[in-house]
Amino acid sequence: MKTTFKLRNIALLVATTLTAGAAVAESPLEKALAVPGAKPNIPVTQVKEGFDKTFIDEANAAFGNFHMQMGGDHALYYTLNMTKFLPAELAMPHGEVSVLKRNINDSLNDLTFTMGDGSESVSMEQYIHDEKTRVQGIMILKGGEVVYEAFPGMNPEDSHIWASVAKSSVGTLLTMLEVEGKVDMSKSVTEYVPELKGTEWDNVIMLDAMNMASGLDISENAENTLNPRSVFQRMLSADFNVVNADGVIEDEMKVLRDVLPLEGEPSGEVARYSSTVTKVLGVAIENITQQPYTEVFEERIWSKIGARASAQINVTPAGHAMAYGTVNSRLDDLARYGLLFTPSWDKVAKEQVVSNEVLEKMQKGGNHEAYMAGDFTDHSWVKASFGKDMPIYNTHQWDAAWEDGALFKHGNLYQSIYVDPARDVVGVAFSTSPVYLTPDLVPGYLREAAKQLADK
Template sequence: MENIDPMDVPGAKVTLPISTAKKPFDRKFIADAKKYWSNMHMQVGGDHAMYYTGHLSEFLPTAVAPASGKVSVLERNLLKSVGETTFVRGDGSTSLPLDEYVNNGKQRLQGIMILQHGKVVYEAYPGMQPEQPHFWASTSKPTVGTLITMLEADGLIDVNKPITTYAKQLAGTEWDKVSLLNGLNMSSALDIAETGEAQMNPASVFQRFLAADFGVPNYNGVIENTVDVLRDAKPLPGEVPGEYARYSSLITKVLVWVIEEATGHSFIDNFNERIWSKIGVRNSFIVPMGSDGSAGAYGLNISLLEDLARFSLIFTPSWKVVSESQVISPQVLKTMQTSGSKEAYLKGDFTEHNWVKASFAKQGMPDRNSRQWDAVWDDGAMFKHGNLFQGLYVDPSRDVTAAYFSTCPVNLDPDILMGYIRQVAMNLQGE
């Protein structure tokens, strides 16, 4: 099968403003988007991707955790000063004011919400309606890291054991050498890193994995088995697990298997019982399922933006805004903030991500990744970035959180919203 440049597929380029996604798409556009649907086509972030990111459940089978109980109220305390925020970018230049950046359309931001003390201090929806669901991309990953940390606290999981103690599908392979903790912290020493090159290369292990998990043909026209692709992972020359932190969604897929094996229940049932049913959400939590029948919680979760914001609050002192009982114990939170290795983080590829380099001057850089969070600072704040520019920020000490959704091609300017959000959090604290 002849390889095709993913940018040459109809609907792969950006020709429509992001505000298009605020209204219903016409039938011809939808038909074309469905005709050319593929995981790769969605990831390039063109016009069709606007439909995929808001309607992903039309393309993959899903599991659903319904909204239940009384909806928790997110009060508004909108602050003009937040929209006026600027910050010093990684290159030393000063950013535009946040309002201007959010609404200029270039970043294809669709929705953003920033909260302090459980109240919304800033929100905007330049590319979606508040009631529209959207996929989380890799901001999904903390749901997996959180569940495993909760199961560990309950004595149901030992993170020092080989990951194949639980992910038995991979026993007898190089995965036997990877501890569950190293898997959580993405330091497997296997050739599964999710680099920018891998994202744009249909023949990469990353793209082969996504094709297999979506149940669609790979770059050679072959439908592969997800387990077989993962069993084929090879060690990186000269590396040992725990030494280098290298970003990979494939690890998170394996961690879903860990959760399901350790509990005997599906990911969605675990997440619903322990978290979603407890936080007064407005709408359902949806997760598309892989071809193997397990959740694609490495990057496919779907919800309203305000419900993602509710999820963010369970890590803060304002958890009472959304829950009658404390969902995340101090022990679980501390473990999530401190499990990563600063040395592995600095030696690996996390600091090479363009959103990190563009958002932070040297003195503001995060210290580590930890338990499926991309960035953790020494003050305990945590951030997770997602493909096509999604974000989730949790800052327990300042009691500030933020969430945002976008459909932005990877070849546009780097995402710098994290720089704004971090500056907002410090400004609100008077720092």
């Protein structure tokens, strides 16, 4: 059985590896990069041409979470075919497909923005077609119309992994349940996930979990990512149904009971990125609704947007949705989902799915002090794209929120969703990029496009 390895920020591992001296040869990162197919050697455009059987057979044999998240050649196959490797449930589209009208603005090809270091970026067209970036698809919508789209590394009909962009749907669904009076964000997480009662989760309230300020040792820092016995890594091994570092397959919920608190860091004070928190919140949604997560997602979101195809949501051995990362869909359907957060929701839906109250709770639900004290601002894409226009906090499973109400969520291998209700702009992107090659600038282009399209 293959071991798994989730990687939010490979750049941290690169730094660790390079300073490890004699231990470099034994590092998980070095071993992973030495596996054939782990490095990006073939052009991203190969996806559109397809892969031969020898390549597919090699990718099948090498599959593993860590191998996928290297962003190499095999990852180009994995990110479009996750349902081949992990069990999945389908959130089905309902009714007629909503039409996304085109009103292409070619001037956006020349779009640039001031990066975090003060320098000017290259044009958006140059960036997304640069082989180092490995951008596969990007769409920008203004007023519900597509004003920019390009598919340099995938076909429009392909399904692609959302990665952590999927966390935004967990935050959205829980906020809907809160507005309906089915969740009290001031109560303990274990009120809704009783499987974890009697553990440190008792001391974490739902709002702090929503904002990833749990006070628990479950962040995706270099130490936990490198440690195969961390709760974070053990959770992933259990979810992927593979043996852990001790050679056994663990029960996923029992693993979550082993969390430890961070010394001197009460819940709510420091925001630290954690897929483990999102995993628990996904289980909370299932317990509150008494439905599988995929059914809730379909009923409340996917069935409402006139999606062109299903969303595929991978599930764990216990049947819990891997809602922290392995949701898969077409790019245009991700854009339809994004429109739900804007005044142009009626271009895809017959009813306002994300109410004004739900949206406002997400926009205003963060904690600036916890955000600044935590690790969200450490990511290279934040510094590169938003260094001169920093968000005020993370909130409700979104990575970034601004004073103007815009929200952004990033995903590993560089997935993006940007929603800007005030400017009525949505931006989405898929990619398969190793983060150690270059910082992701797509978030910066999406925000700058919104400003220019709205002329403010």
